[in-house]
Amino acid sequence: MSFLAEPSDVNFGGHVHGGEVMKWMDQIGYALAVKYSKGYAVTKFVDNINFMSPMKIGDLISLNAKIIRCGQTSMQIEIHVSSENLKSGVVSENCSCEMVFVAVDESGKKRSLGANSIQSK
């Protein structure tokens, strides 16, 4: 996922708001979980959020997500956020976290990942 940090993303210190970064991480985790599980999935658990350096408005933000473990219904996803200052070309690693998403059916009940249920990738 790549996009420009917009003025509406700013916090009181002039950098990108931490809550906005968490929303982006949830969005990319959701996209990967739904794509992988071929159906709806919900956020179950968030761990190890590390804000390493601030992002500035106008930076090109990039998020990368990968599945590091699958259970019967759950997907453990590692997410990294980086940013590029487009004027200088300097790229910084800004944030990382781990999230667990659970595949659910239309009624919100857990559903099996079936053939996609691989213990580790």
Ligand SMILES: CC(C)(COP(=O)(O)OP(=O)(O)OC[C@H]1O[C@@H](n2cnc3c(N)ncnc32)[C@H](O)[C@@H]1OP(=O)(O)O)[C@@H](O)C(=O)NCCC(=O)NCCS
């Ligand atoms: C998601 C939900 C259906 C799961 O039901 P549940 O009975 O609580 O689920 P379980 O405790 O059996 O856990 C389900 C899976 O998540 C895993 N899991 C649960 N807590 C975990 C944790 N802290 N760390 C890692 N994995 C975890 C379990 O190991 C299990 O994995 P598996 O089936 O692959 O073995 C239910 O908790 C729910 O609806 N939660 C609300 C979700 C939500 O509103 N999210 C925010 C908006 S999207």
